[in-house]
Amino acid sequence: MSHSVELHDIGMTFGTTRAVGDVSFTVEGGEFFSILGPSGCGKTTILRMIAGFLNPTEGRIVIGGRDMAGLGPDQRPTAMIFQSLALFPLMPVWENIAFGLEARGASKAERRKRADELLTLIALEGYGDRMPGALSGGQRQRVAIARALAVEPQVLLLDEPLSALDLKLRQHMRAELRALQKRTGVTFIYITHDQSEALAMSDRIAVMSAGVLQQVGAPRELYDNPATPFVASFVGETNAFSGKIAAIEAGIATIETKLGVMRGRAGPDVAQGHAARLYVRPEALTIDKGGDNTLNATVERIDFEGAFALAHGRLDDGSELVASISSTDLSSAPAIGSRASFAFDQRHAVVLADG
Amino acid sequence: MGELYKRFGGGLATTFLALVLLWIAGMVLAPNIMMVDYALRPNLPPSQIGGPNDVYSLDNVLYLANEAVHRSIFFKTIWASAFVAFATFVVCYPLAFWLAQHATPSQTAIALLALTIPFWINEVLRTLAWYILLAFRGPLNALLLSIGVIDEPMRYYGNGGVLAGMIYAYILFMLFPIYNAIESLEKAQIEAARDLGASTWRIHWRVVMPHAKAGIATGCVFTFMLAAGSYVAPALLGAPGSRWFTEIIYNWFFEGGDWNRGAAYALVLLVLCLAVVLVTLKLARVNLTDVAK
Numbered sequence: 001m002s003h004s005v006e007l008h009d010i011g012m013t014f015g016t017t018r019a020v021g022d023v024s025f026t027v028e029g030g031e032f033f034s035i036l037g038p039s040g041c042g043k044t045t046i047l048r049m050i051a052g053f054l055n056p057t058e059g060r061i062v063i064g065g066r067d068m069a070g071l072g073p074d075q076r077p078t079a080m081i082f083q084s085l086a087l088f089p090l091m092p093v094w095e096n097i098a099f100g101l102e103a104r105g106a107s108k109a110e111r112r113k114r115a116d117e118l119l120t121l122i123a124l125e126g127y128g129d130r131m132p133g134a135l136s137g138g139q140r141q142r143v144a145i146a147r148a149l150a151v152e153p154q155v156l157l158l159d160e161p162l163s164a165l166d167l168k169l170r171q172h173m174r175a176e177l178r179a180l181q182k183r184t185g186v187t188f189i190y191i192t193h194d195q196s197e198a199l200a201m202s203d204r205i206a207v208m209s210a211g212v213l214q215q216v217g218a219p220r221e222l223y224d225n226p227a228t229p230f231v232a233s234f235v236g237e238t239n240a241f242s243g244k245i246a247a248i249e250a251g252i253a254t255i256e257t258k259l260g261v262m263r264g265r266a267g268p269d270v271a272q273g274h275a276a277r278l279y280v281r282p283e284a285l286t287i288d289k290g291g292d293n294t295l296n297a298t299v300e301r302i303d304f305e306g307a308f309a310l311a312h313g314r315l316d317d318g319s320e321l322v323a324s325i326s327s328t329d330l331s332s333a334p335a336i337g338s339r340a341s342f343a344f345d346q347r348h349a350v351v352l353a354d355g
Numbered sequence: 356m357g358e359l360y361k362r363f364g365g366g367l368a369t370t371f372l373a374l375v376l377l378w379i380a381g382m383v384l385a386p387n388i389m390m391v392d393y394a395l396r397p398n399l400p401p402s403q404i405g406g407p408n409d410v411y412s413l414d415n416v417l418y419l420a421n422e423a424v425h426r427s428i429f430f431k432t433i434w435a436s437a438f439v440a441f442a443t444f445v446v447c448y449p450l451a452f453w454l455a456q457h458a459t460p461s462q463t464a465i466a467l468l469a470l471t472i473p474f475w476i477n478e479v480l481r482t483l484a485w486y487i488l489l490a491f492r493g494p495l496n497a498l499l500l501s502i503g504v505i506d507e508p509m510r511y512y513g514n515g516g517v518l519a520g521m522i523y524a525y526i527l528f529m530l531f532p533i534y535n536a537i538e539s540l541e542k543a544q545i546e547a548a549r550d551l552g553a554s555t556w557r558i559h560w561r562v563v564m565p566h567a568k569a570g571i572a573t574g575c576v577f578t579f580m581l582a583a584g585s586y587v588a589p590a591l592l593g594a595p596g597s598r599w600f601t602e603i604i605y606n607w608f609f610e611g612g613d614w615n616r617g618a619a620y621a622l623v624l625l626v627l628c629l630a631v632v633l634v635t636l637k638l639a640r641v642n643l644t645d646v647a648k
Contacts, residue, residue, distance in 0.1 A: 100551035
C-alpha cells in the first residue's frame with residue numbers, strides 16, 4: 001500500500017494575500033484523489049506544498065506517517081508532473097525517464113534497462129532514443145509520467161497535466177492515467193479545474209474555492225449531496241432558486257420562492273426562517289410529465305449536444321431554467337416559444353443555506 | 356536581397372547595398388589585406404621598396420617561429436586568454452543564473468545598472484582604477500593588512516593583476532549572453548530536476564548549462580578574443596614576467612620600427628584566434644549565427 005497524505009490545518013500566506021487557509025483532508029494510500037476548483041482557488045499552491053516547493057505558513061503535512069516539515073522536494077516520497085510537463089528537451093527520452101536514477105547514482109546500463117521497462121509500461125517501446133520534441137502531445141505526456149514513476153514515488157502529484165491536449169486525446173489519457181494508477185497502486189493527487197475530468201477519474205475529490213476547502217467526497221456524493229452552494233453550482237450544471245425556508249420536516253425543506261413553494265432535501269446548516277437556495281440538476285427536470293414541484297416556463301431554445309439536448313426555459317420572474325432531454329425523447333419535446341411545465345421530484349433537489 | 360528592393364525601391368536599396376559594401380571594403384577588407392601584404396614583405400629602407408629585394412616571403416612569420424621568447428609569449432597569451440574566458444565564466448555564471456531565475460525585477464534592474472555604470476567610463480581609466488587599487492601601497496593591501504589577512508603587503512601586478520583587470524573589463528560580454536540564455540529556461544525544468552532528486556550541481560550541469568550552451572559559448576568566444584587582443588590591462592597591470600603578445604606587436608610597430616614583422620605577428624594572432632574560436636564553436640555544436648544573435 002502506498003503512503004497516505006494528511007493535511008492538518010494547512011495555510012499559506014504570500015505577503016498579505018492568503019492563498020490557502022485551514023485546509024485539512026487525508027488522502028488514503030493508493031487512492032486517486034483530485035483537487036478541483038477554478039483557477040486561483042489555491043489548488044496548485046496546495047500541490048506545491050505537498051511536493052515541498054513551498055513551505056506552508058501554517059499547519060502540517062504528513063506523508064506515510066512522517067512529518068514533511070523542513071524536507072525539500074528531493075527528500076520527499078513524492079514526484080510531480082508539471083502542467084508544462086517540463087521534459088528536458090536536450091536529452092533523449094530514455095535519459096529523461098532515467099534522470100531521477102542518474103541523480104541517485106545508478107549505472108548507465110541500469111538506467112537504460114529501467115527506462116526501457118518504463119517505456120514498455122507506457123506503451124512507447126523503441127522511443128528511447130528520440131528527442132522529446134519529436135513526440136506527440138500524448139506521447140510526451142506519457143514520458144513525463146514514466147519519468148516521475150522511475151523514482152518509485154509513493155505519491156504522484158499531477159498539476160493539470162492534460163490541459164494542453166485536445167478533447168479526444170484528453171479523454172483517452174484520462175482512462176490511461178486511471179489504469180496506470182490502478183496498476184502501479186501509487187497514490188495520485190490530481191489537480192484540475194475541469195469538473196468532468198475530476199468526476200470521471202477520481203476515487204474522491206476535494207473541491208476548493210478562494211483558498212477554502214468546500215467539500216471532500218466521492219464523485220457521486222459531491223454531485224448528489226453538495227454541501228455548499230459553491231459545490232452545487234461548480235460541480236455539474238444546476239438550476240438555483242432562492243427563497244426562505246418555511247418548514248423542515250423529515251429531511252425535506254419547504255422553501256418559499258418568488259415562483260411559489262418548492263420542496264427538496266434539506267442540506268446541512270439549513271434552518272427555518274433563513275435565506276436558502278434550492279438546487280436542481282437539468283437531468284432531474286421533466287417536461288410536461290407532472291411531479292411534486294412544478295414550474296411553468298416559456299421554451300426559448302433547445303441546444304442539441306449529441307447524447308442529450310438542453311431546453312432553456314424563461315420563467316415568469318425572468319430567470320432562466322435549463323432541463324436536459326435525452327436525444328431519444330427529442331421528438332416529443334415542446335415547441336420553441338410554447339409554454340411548458342417543468343417538474344422535479346423533491347428527492348432530486350437539494351436545499352442549502354445561502355452562504 | 357529581393358526583399359530589400361521590394362521594400363525600399365531600386366534607388367534606396369542600391370544606396371544601402373553600396374554603403375554596406377563600402378563599409379566592408381574600406382573597414383574590413385582593406386586593412387586586413389594591407390596587414391597581410393605588410394606581413395609577407397621584408398622591412399626595407401624606403402629606397403629599396405619596389406626594388407629587387409621587395410619580394411613576398413614567410414620570413415616574418417618564420418622569425419616568430421624561431422624566436423623562443425616571442426613564441427612562448429604567444430602561446431602563453433593564447434592559453435592565458437582561454438583561462439581569462441574560463442575565469443570570467445566562473446564569475447559570471449552564478450550572477451547570471453541568479454539574475455535570470457531568482458532576482459525580482461527591481462533587483463535585476465539595480466544589479467544591471469550597477470554593472471553597466473562602470474562601462475560609461477573609458478576602458479583605460481577603468482584599468483587605471485585597478486592599477487591604483489592593486490598598488491603595493493594601495494587600498495587593497497591596506498585593507499587586507501588592517502583586517503589581518505596578510506602580514507606584509509603583496510605585489511599584485513603581473514598575472515594576478517592582469518587577470519583581475521581583464522575579468523572586470525569583459526564581465527558584461529560574458530554576463531549578458533548567459534543571462535539571456537538562462538532567462539529563457541522554464542522554471543519548471545529546474546523544479547522537475549530537483550523534484551527527481553538531482554543535486555544543485557547536477558541541475559546546472561545537466562539542465563541549465565546545456566540550455567544556456569549557446570550563450571556560454573558566445574560569452575567565452577567574446578571574452579577570449581577580447582583578452583587575446585587586449586593591450587591596456589597587460590600594459591598597466593602586468594609585470595615583465597606577464598608580457599602579453601599584443602605588447603610585442605606594439606613594440607615592433609612603435610619601438611622596433613618594423614611594421615612588417617609587427618603585421619606578421621598580428622596576422623598569426625588573428626589566425627590562431629579564429630582557429631580557437633571555430634574549434635570551440637564546433638566542439639560546443641554552436642553555429643556562428645547563434646553567436647551573432
